[in-house]
Amino acid sequence: MRSPLIPEMATQEVQLNETLAHLKTESETLKSKLEEERAKLHDVELHQVAEKVEGLGQFVMKTRRTLKGHGNKVLCMDWCKDKRRIVSSSQDGKVIVWDAFTTNKEHAVTMPCTWVMACAYAPSGCAVACGGLDNKCSVYPLSLDKNENLAAKKKSVAMHTNYLSACSFTNSDMQILTSSGDGTCALWDVESGQLLQSFHGHAADVLCLDLAPSETGNTFVSGGCDKKANVWDMRSGQCIQSFETHESDINSVRYYPSGDAFASGSDDATCRLYDLRADREVAIYSKESIIFGVSSVDFSLSGRLLFGGYNDYTINVWDVLKGTRVSILFGHENRVSTLRVSPDGTAFCTGSWDHTLRIWA
Amino acid sequence: MSSKMHSSSSIAQARRTVQQLRIEASIERIKVSKASSDLMRYCGEHAKNDPLLMGIPASENPFKEKKPCTVL
Numbered sequence: 001m002r003s004p005l006i007p008e009m010a011t012q013e014v015q016l017n018e019t020l021a022h023l024k025t026e027s028e029t030l031k032s033k034l035e036e037e038r039a040k041l042h043d044v045e046l047h048q049v050a051e052k053v054e055g056l057g058q059f060v061m062k063t064r065r066t067l068k069g070h071g072n073k074v075l076c077m078d079w080c081k082d083k084r085r086i087v088s089s090s091q092d093g094k095v096i097v098w099d100a101f102t103t104n105k106e107h108a109v110t111m112p113c114t115w116v117m118a119c120a121y122a123p124s125g126c127a128v129a130c131g132g133l134d135n136k137c138s139v140y141p142l143s144l145d146k147n148e149n150l151a152a153k154k155k156s157v158a159m160h161t162n163y164l165s166a167c168s169f170t171n172s173d174m175q176i177l178t179s180s181g182d183g184t185c186a187l188w189d190v191e192s193g194q195l196l197q198s199f200h201g202h203a204a205d206v207l208c209l210d211l212a213p214s215e216t217g218n219t220f221v222s223g224g225c226d227k228k229a230n231v232w233d234m235r236s237g238q239c240i241q242s243f244e245t246h247e248s249d250i251n252s253v254r255y256y257p258s259g260d261a262f263a264s265g266s267d268d269a270t271c272r273l274y275d276l277r278a279d280r281e282v283a284i285y286s287k288e289s290i291i292f293g294v295s296s297v298d299f300s301l302s303g304r305l306l307f308g309g310y311n312d313y314t315i316n317v318w319d320v321l322k323g324t325r326v327s328i329l330f331g332h333e334n335r336v337s338t339l340r341v342s343p344d345g346t347a348f349c350t351g352s353w354d355h356t357l358r359i360w361a
Numbered sequence: 362m363s364s365k366m367h368s369s370s371s372i373a374q375a376r377r378t379v380q381q382l383r384i385e386a387s388i389e390r391i392k393v394s395k396a397s398s399d400l401m402r403y404c405g406e407h408a409k410n411d412p413l414l415m416g417i418p419a420s421e422n423p424f425k426e427k428k429p430c431t432v433l
Contacts, residue, residue, distance in 0.1 A: 020375055064425060304408060346423070
C-alpha cells in the first residue's frame with residue numbers, strides 16, 4: 001500500500017480500514033452466533049426419530065420405456081402436467097417433446113446453440129422454455145399443427161451474461177425463473193421479456209433451482225458451484241436462508257413435497273436433506289462405495305423415497321427418513337444427467353449422456 | 362484504483378455480508394426432533410397415495426405392460 005502524501009487522506013484511509021475490520025469482526029461474530037443457535041436445536045438425528053417407522057421392502061423398478069432420438073447427450077428434461085408428455089434437451093441443440101406412453105416424438109426444435117442445459121414445460125402444456133450456451137431462455141409455443149415451424153414463433157425471454165443452467169415456469173405460463181453461470185437467478189415476465197427481480201448472493205455459477213410447492217408461498221431454492229444452497233424470497237429478492245455443508249458443487253435441488261425441507265445432490269457424491277424450519281442439514285445420503293457425483297434428485301409423491309441420478313450411470317433410491325439406500329438401478333450406459341418424478345408419481349424419467357431417456361416404474 | 366476506492370467497495374461488500382447474516386441469524390427455528398416428526402408424519406399421511414412407494418398393479422399404471430394371460 002502506497003503511503004499517501006496528504007495527511008487527511010492518511011486519516012481517511014485509517015478510518016476506512018478500521019470500519020472494514022469492525023465489519024469483519026461483526027461478520028465473524030454473527031456466523032458463530034448462527035452456528036450456536038442452530039446447534040442448540042440439534043437435539044436428535046432424523047434417522048433416530050425414524051427408527052420407529054416401518055422399514056421399506058424390496059423395490060422392483062425397471063425401465064418401462066426408452067426414448068431414443070437425441071443425437072447427443074441428454075442434459076435436461078421436464079414433465080408436462082398431463083403426466084404423459086415430456087420435453088428434453090440435448091448437447092446437440094435439439095429440444096424434443098415426447099409422448100412417454102407411446103414413445104412418439106411430437107415436436108422437435110433445433111436451437112441456435114449447442115449444450116441446451118435447461119428446459120421446462122409450461123403449466124398449461126402449451127409451451128416449452130429452453131436455453132443453454134446462448135445465455136438466454138426462450139419460449140416456444142407448441143402448435144397442434146405438426147408441420148408448423150416452431151422456431152418461427154420463438155420468444156426470447158431471459159438474458160444472462162453467462163450460460164443458462166436451469167429454468168422453471170412459476171405457477172403460470174406468464175413468469176419464468178432462471179439460474180445462470182453468471183452467478184445470479186432472475187424472474188422474468190414472459191410476454192414482455194422484462195426482468196421482474198434478480199437474486200444476487202451466490203459467489204459462483206448457479207447450477208440449479210426449484211420452486212416451493214405453491215401452498216408454501218413465494219420462495220425458491222438454488223444451488224451453486226460455491227457449495228451453497230440458498231432459499232430466496234421471490235418478491236423482495238432477499239436470500240432468507242443459506243446452507244453450506246456440501247463439499248463440492250451442488251448440481252440439483254428439490255423441495256420435499258410439504259415444502260418444509262429440500263434435498264440436494266452434489267459432486268461430493270452425497271445427497272443431503274435440509275429442514276427449513278430447523279434451519280439445518282438433517283440427513284446425509286451417502287455410502288463409501290458411492291464416489292461419483294450426483295447430477296439430479298427428486299422425491300416420490302409422499303417424500304419417503306429420494307431418487308438420485310449419478311455420474312457412475314446408476315440411480316440410487318434412498319429411504320429419506322432412515323437414511324439408508326433401498327435400491328440401485330442400472331440401465332443407462334453413461335452418466336445420468338437429469339431425473340424427474342412424474343406429476344402423479346406413477347413413474348420417474350431419467351436422461352443420460354448415452355443419448356436416451358428412460359421411464360422407470 | 363486508489364487504495365481508498367478499493368477499501369470503499371470492500372466495505373460495501375462487508376456491509377452486505379453483515380446485513381445478510383443479521384437476517385439469517387434472526388429467523389425463528391424449531392428443534393430437529395419436532396422437524397423430524399413433522400417430516401415423518403407427512404410421509405405417513407401420504408404413503409398410501411405414493412405409487413412408486415406402494416407399487417401399483419400393472420393394470421393401473423400406464424407405463425407397465427399389461428401381461429396377457431394364457432391358459433395352458
